[in-house]
Each structure stands twice: as C-alpha cells, then as structure tokens.
Amino acid sequence: MKRVLSVFLGILTAIGGFVDIGDLVANALVGSRFGLSLAWATIIGVAGICVFAEMSGRVAAVTSRGTFDLIRERLGPRVGLLNLAASLLVTLLTFTAEVGGVALALELATSVNYLLFVPVVGLAVWLVIWRVRFSTLENVFGLLGLALIVFGVALWQLNPSWGDLLHQIAVPRKPADESLTTYFYYAIALFGAAMTPYEVFFFSSGGVEEHWKPKDIGTARANVFIGFPMGGLLSLAIAGCAALVLLPAGIQVDTLGQVGLPVAVALGKLALAFAILGFVAATFGAALETGLSTGYATAQYFGWQWGKYVRPRQAARFHALVLLAVIAAVAGVLTTADPIKVTEYSIVFSAVALPLTYFPILVVANDPVYMGRHVNGRLANGLGTVFLVVIVIAAVTAIPLMLITAAGQ
Amino acid sequence: MTRALGLAVAATVLLLAGCVAPAPTTAAYEAKAGMTADAAVSEVRTALVATDAYLHGRMGSAYLETMLVAAEEALGSVQDTFDSVQPPAAAGADSLRDTLDPLLDDAGSAVTELRIAARRDRDVTLRTTAGDLTGTADELEAFGKQHR
Numbered sequence: 001m002k003r004v005l006s007v008f009l010g011i012l013t014a015i016g017g018f019v020d021i022g023d024l025v026a027n028a029l030v031g032s033r034f035g036l037s038l039a040w041a042t043i044i045g046v047a048g049i050c051v052f053a054e055m056s057g058r059v060a061a062v063t064s065r066g067t068f069d070l071i072r073e074r075l076g077p078r079v080g081l082l083n084l085a086a087s088l089l090v091t092l093l094t095f096t097a098e099v100g101g102v103a104l105a106l107e108l109a110t111s112v113n114y115l116l117f118v119p120v121v122g123l124a125v126w127l128v129i130w131r132v133r134f135s136t137l138e139n140v141f142g143l144l145g146l147a148l149i150v151f152g153v154a155l156w157q158l159n160p161s162w163g164d165l166l167h168q169i170a171v172p173r174k175p176a177d178e179s180l181t182t183y184f185y186y187a188i189a190l191f192g193a194a195m196t197p198y199e200v201f202f203f204s205s206g207g208v209e210e211h212w213k214p215k216d217i218g219t220a221r222a223n224v225f226i227g228f229p230m231g232g233l234l235s236l237a238i239a240g241c242a243a244l245v246l247l248p249a250g251i252q253v254d255t256l257g258q259v260g261l262p263v264a265v266a267l268g269k270l271a272l273a274f275a276i277l278g279f280v281a282a283t284f285g286a287a288l289e290t291g292l293s294t295g296y297a298t299a300q301y302f303g304w305q306w307g308k309y310v311r312p313r314q315a316a317r318f319h320a321l322v323l324l325a326v327i328a329a330v331a332g333v334l335t336t337a338d339p340i341k342v343t344e345y346s347i348v349f350s351a352v353a354l355p356l357t358y359f360p361i362l363v364v365a366n367d368p369v370y371m372g373r374h375v376n377g378r379l380a381n382g383l384g385t386v387f388l389v390v391i392v393i394a395a396v397t398a399i400p401l402m403l404i405t406a407a408g409q
Numbered sequence: 410m411t412r413a414l415g416l417a418v419a420a421t422v423l424l425l426a427g428c429v430a431p432a433p434t435t436a437a438y439e440a441k442a443g444m445t446a447d448a449a450v451s452e453v454r455t456a457l458v459a460t461d462a463y464l465h466g467r468m469g470s471a472y473l474e475t476m477l478v479a480a481e482e483a484l485g486s487v488q489d490t491f492d493s494v495q496p497p498a499a500a501g502a503d504s505l506r507d508t509l510d511p512l513l514d515d516a517g518s519a520v521t522e523l524r525i526a527a528r529r530d531r532d533v534t535l536r537t538t539a540g541d542l543t544g545t546a547d548e549l550e551a552f553g554k555q556h557r
Contacts, residue, residue, distance in 0.1 A: 111471035111478075177557065249454040250447070250550060254483065257476040258455055265458065268467040276472075409444070 007222050013142025014223040018231020020286035021101035022193040022347040025340055027235045028259040030186050031242030032252050034175055036168035039236055041187040045194025046232035048387040050224050052358050055365040056200045057220035060207035062374045066300035067204050071360040083360060084301045086353040088294060091198045093346040095290035095325060096332035100339025101283035104256040109276050122330035125287045129322055134209045134308040141285030148278035151237040154266035158244045165240060185401040185408050188394045192351030198293040205296040209309050254340055294325040351398045354391040435501045439556045442505045445491040446553035449484060449516055453546040456480040456520050460539045477524040484520055488513040509552060515545045
C-alpha cells in the first residue's frame with residue numbers, strides 16, 4: 001500500500017512539476033497565434049523527454065551516479081566540459097526566466113511591480129534549497145503545481161467544438177497569415193520547452209538524492225510515462241484556452257497575465273486565483289529545479305560532493321555554486337530584461353543545446369559496463385536514435401529560423 | 410578565423426536588422442504600419458477583455474491593474490518603435506502615418522484612462538472608456554488587415 005501511494009504521489013508531482021514558465025509562455029503564445037495546429041510539436045517533445053528521462057532515471061537507479069559524472073568518465077573531459085558549458089548556460093537562462101516568472105505571478109496577485117519581488121524570490125529560492133528536504137520541496141511544489149489543472153477545467157467550460165480542436169491537432173494546417181518559417185520557429189520553441197535539458201538532469205540527480213536502486217526503476221517509469229504525458233496534456237490545455245479566447249480577439253501573448261486571461265473569462269475569480277497559485281508553484285518549483293541543476297551539473301562534472309542528501313557542510317562547493325546561480329539569476333532579472341522575452345530565448349537556446357544533453361545519455365544508457373542487464377534494449381535504442389535525429393534537426397535549424405523570422409515576429 | 414568573424418558579423422547585422430529595420434520603400438513602410446496596427450490591436454483587446462472580465466466580477470482589481478499597466482506600456486513601445494522608423498519621402502507613406510498615429514494616440518490614451526479608472530474603482534468610467542476603445546480597436550484591426 002505504501003508503495004502504491006508512493007508511486008501515486010510521484011505521478012502527481014511529475015504532472016504538477018512538468019509545466020514551467022517556458023511551457024506556460026510557449027503554449028499560450030502559440031495557441032494565441034496558431035491555434036492547436038502546432039500541438040504536434042508539444043506531443044513529439046513530450047514523447048522525446050519521456051524516452052530520455054526514462055533512460056536517465058534508469059542510469060541513476062543502476063549506477064547511483066549523476067549524469068555529468070558519467071558523461072565525463074564515458075566521453076572524456078573535453079566533451080564533458082562542452083556539454084557542461086552548454087547545459088549550464090541554458091539552465092542559468094532558464095533559472096533567470098523562472099525567477100522572473102515567480103515575480104510576475106506575484107505581481108498579478110498584488111499589482112506591486114514585479115521587480116520589487118525579485119530579491120525576495122531569490123532569497124526564498126536559496127533558503128528552500130538550503131533548508132528544506134529534497135522530497136519535501138519536490139512534493140510540495142509538484143502538488144501545488146496541480147492547480148494548473150484549472151486550465152483543463154476552463155477549456156471544458158469554454159465549451160469548444162471538440163471535433164474542431166481534434167481536427168486542428170490531427171490535421172495541422174499553418175494559418176494563412178503566418179509564414180512557414182515562423183510556423184517552424186514556434187514548433188522548435190514548443191519542442192525546446194517540452195524537452196528542456198534541466199528536467200532530465202534534475203530527474204536523474206533527484207533519483208540519486210532519493211537513493212533509487214534498480215528495484216525503483218518501475219516507479220521511475222510510472223512517473224515518466226504517466227506523469228509527463230499528463231503534464232503535456234496541461235500544456236495542451238493552456239494552448240487550447242489561448243486558441244479559444246485569445247486567437248479570435250487578435251491577442252498575441254507577451255505577458256503572463258494574458259496566459260491566465262482565458263481562465264478568468266471561462267471560470268471567474270476563484271479559478272483565476274488557482275491559476276495564479278499554479279503559476280507561482282510551477283515557476284518557483286522550476287526555479288528550485290534549475291537552481292539545483294546548476295549545482296548538480298558542475299559538481300558532478302568536477303567530482304565534488306553534491307546533493308541535499310548530505311549536510312551542507314559536506315557539500316559546501318555544491319551549495320556555493322547554487323548560491324552563485326541564485327545571485328546571477330536575480331541580477332539577470334533586475335537588469336529589467338523582460339522575463340517573458342528571456343523565457344522565449346531560453347527555450348529556443350534549449351533546443352540548440354539538446355543534442356549535447358541527450359546524446360551522452362543515450363551513450364551511457366547503452367553501455368553494458370555501466371548498466372549491466374539494465375542496458376538499453378532495441379526499443380529504447382530505436383526510439384532514442386529517432387528522437388536524437390529530431391533533436392539534431394531542431395538544434396541546427398533553431399538559430400537560422402530565429403534570425404530569418406526576427407525571433408518569431 | 411576570418412570566416413568565423415564574417416559569419417558573426419553577418420549574424421549580428423541580421424539580428425540588428427530584425428530589431429530596427431529601415432523602411433526604404435512605401436511598401437516596406439506599409440508592412441511595418443500593418444504590423445504595428447496588429448500589435449496595437451493585441452494590446453487593446455487584452456485591455457478590453459480584462460476590463461470586461463473585471464466588470465462581470467470574473468477578475469480581481471490587482472490582476473486588472475497589472476494587465477492594464479502592461480498594455481499601456483506595450484502600446485507606448487509599439488508607437489515609439491513605429492514613430493522611430495524614417496518613412497520614405499512619398500505621399501503614400503505620409504498618409505499611412507497620418508492615419509495610424511492618431512489611432513495609436515487614441516488607443517494609448519484610452520488604456521491610460523482605463524488604468525486610472527481601475528485604480529479608483531470607477532466602474533462607470535471603465536464601462537464608457539471600454540466602449541470608446543472598442544471602436545478604436547476595430548479601426549486598428551481594419552487598418553492592419555488593409556495594410557498587411
């Protein structure tokens with residue numbers, strides 16, 4: 001019974017923790033411009049992250065070692081360093097966007113300028129990472145993130161033509177007033193938002209934090225194969241709400257307030273309060289994950305003690321790295337760069353860095369020296385290779401499309 | 410090394426071109442005017458939908474105020490960007506500017522009115538200003554469609 005509850009809790013937190021500022025912004029923005037004609041990009045992205053998160057979770061359960069530790073050992077320090085640099089830059093950018101996202105969500109609740117919240121949010125993120133147990137922070141913010149289910153309720157309440165929505169998904173068609181390059185630019189943005197590298201690092205490092213063993217692979221798979229797709233459905237619900245309320249009004253999303261607007265229209269004040277709670281939980285939870293991921297990645301690469309499963313004194317360099325990341329993220333938001341724009345760029349740059357993240361995971365998961373009898377089977381390798389091809393295509397085309405479309409204008 | 414430098418310069422030029430493109434012809438200027446109108450419509454309709462939700466008790470005042478402030482700032486930015494473009498020396502370009510700029514002025518002023526009324530809890534003013542703004546939004550939308 002305890003195990004069933006543990007699996008159920010893991011699935012719920014995986015659902016609630018799946019959506020972050022990138023998913024919120026990208027899905028609402030795309031829904032408001034393209035309807036659900038780009039839902040395929042989210043679906044492919046969610047399938048891709050399921051494949052690689054399962055691999056990285058399995059690697060963590062079998063080896064009890066962090067991803068970057070294994071990457072450096074298996075592929076050498078140079079490739080590992082390149083991987084670390086790219087992942088760290090993208091994760092820091094995402095961390096900045098998440099901190100900005102929390103502040104923007106608090107502004108929506110209070111109408112106090114978001115910049116005033118930024119130092120407070122930074123302090124809160126650092127304190128939670130410093131003081132709160134790993135399982136507590138993961139479960140609390142994952143469960144609170146479930147408040148975003150209100151977007152699913154809003155979608156239902158808006159009483160759409162379900163046949164039409166499904167048709168948009170099944171037979172995607174570019175809107176006549178949008179260019180093909182812009183269409184694919186936003187496809188890559190959605191793909192990057194769904195496959196953000198930090199999610200995999202956090203998932204696998206979390207496995208080590210929680211002392212996963214091979215017997216826990218089933219639990220990890222349940223989290224990934226049930227929790228992530230359900231989180232993906234939340235993303236689609238956000239896009240669907242935007243498609244129904246914002247697209248007909250000619251509203252293109254460039255603020256977090258616009259993301260929640262369909263909830264207010266469909267359900268009113270109380271539901272909007274849930275949406276704001278969901279925004280805060282999703283962005284704060286993701287800020288914790290990205291903040292921790294910067295420490296995980298660097299400490300694992302250099303072979304330093306890392307993690308919250310040891311006392312901070314025993315992982316002093318890890319905690320110092322996290323603190324530096326918090327300061328950098330807070331400073332980044334305080335430059336007054338628009339957090340929504342930072343988010344948009346972070347998900348596209350995520351797409352560029354994806355091969356560096358996912359190729360080494362495929363290599364390690366396919367190495368019997370590390371994995372023994374839990375090495376990748378034909379299905380995992382086949383799917384991993386197919387998604388790697390998609391990832392490389394997205395990475396190679398992301399920057400040219402960004403330049404051609406002036407970042408999706 | 411030289412090739413890499415050349416690529417970097419080309420990428421920078423392209424990026425800058427994406428940010429502040431000049432309008433050497435009336436057609437290019439017209440396209441910019443159309444895009445400006447579309448961007449303005451997005452902000453104005455945001456203000457209108459949010460105000461309507463507030464007036465129907467579906468949104469709190471803090472959320473409305475935040476959205477109106479954002480819409481006001483975005484409209485100002487949209488207009489500044491358009492006005493910073495040097496129009497080509499042609500009567501058609503001047504006509505476009507003479508039509509669009511007053512619409513943007515009206516929209517900006519009305520959203521400011523909405524923001525002030527929201528902070529003072531003046532629902533009647535919100536309702537009447539929103540009514541006026543709807544007309545401006547329709548004109549901007551028509552302009553955007555005509556010059557896309």
